[in-house]
Amino acid sequence: IAGITQAPTSQILAAGRRMTLRCTQDMRHNAMYWYRQDLGLGLRLIHYSNTAGTTGKGEVPDGYSVSRANTDDFPLTLASAVPSQTSVYFCASRPSGGAGTQYFGPGTRLTVL
Amino acid sequence: KNEVEQSPQNLTAQEGEFITINCSYSVGISALHWLQQHPGGGIVSLFMLSSGKKKHGRLIATINIQEKHSSLHITASHPRDSAVYICAAPAYSGGGADGLTFGKGTHLIIQP
Numbered sequence: 001i002a003g004i005t006q007a008p009t010s011q012i013l014a015a016g017r018r019m020t021l022r023c024t025q026d027m028r029h030n031a032m033y034w035y036r037q038d039l040g041l042g043l044r045l046i047h048y049s050n051t052a053g054t055t056g057k058g059e060v061p062d063g064y065s066v067s068r069a070n071t072d073d074f075p076l077t078l079a080s081a082v083p084s085q086t087s088v089y090f091c092a093s094r095p096s097g098g099a100g101t102q103y104f105g106p107g108t109r110l111t112v113l
Numbered sequence: 114k115n116e117v118e119q120s121p122q123n124l125t126a127q128e129g130e131f132i133t134i135n136c137s138y139s140v141g142i143s144a145l146h147w148l149q150q151h152p153g154g155g156i157v158s159l160f161m162l163s164s165g166k167k168k169h170g171r172l173i174a175t176i177n178i179q180e181k182h183s184s185l186h187i188t189a190s191h192p193r194d195s196a197v198y199i200c201a202a203p204a205y206s207g208g209g210a211d212g213l214t215f216g217k218g219t220h221l222i223i224q225p
Contacts, residue, residue: 033212045204045212058212059114059204090156102146102213104156 004105012111021076023091032074036087081112115140119216132187134219136200146201
């Protein structure tokens with residue numbers, strides 16, 4: 001693989017179910033991010049991680065959790081999905097926690113019914 | 114928290130026209146980002162700039178740190194430039210270690 005991969009590409013999920021969106025990068029970037037994109041609201045930061053072992057909350061963290069056990073992987077978990085979490089989710093990374101271009105994954109389209 | 118405003122929200126132009134998209138932000142930053150998103154969803158970073166001007170092909174980005182304002186220009190626009198252009202700045206002052214905050218995007222359509 002090269003760059004950032006996300007899985008699944010799309011998913012339809014029943015409300016109340018647990019779901020983990022996967023994100024993997026092979027660029028050895030320290031910083032990783034999860035964003036959601038909604039029509040009319042644009043992209044918003046959910047959670048971030050500046051280095052393996054650390055995470056932080058973004059603008060819209062409620063209902064989501066993340067972990068960063070190693071440099072490459074940054075999974076996003078919805079413990080009990082609700083319809084308002086229907087969105088397109090993008091994972092991104094960049095070389096360090098400071099300035100630097102962000103690289104985006106292809107996105108996961110999630111529908112919660 | 115930084116607030117990012119973009120204008121216009123929608124822009125339709127004829128092929129060959131000079132295009133300008135504007136972005137303003139509220140908190141001093143070290144660098145501002147311009148992103149492009151084509152129909153189908155992929156997001157690509159076009160520019161990251163902290164001062165002056167950057168050029169890549171027909172795309173030019175400028176920034177005025179004192180005015181907290183940036184512009185993206187497209188010269189000799191082409192239908193393949195049709196996309197959503199998004200301005201982004203660090204969510205808080207500084208370099209953006211804690212992520213970016215985004216404008217709502219400018220939906221650009223270039224008609225042949």
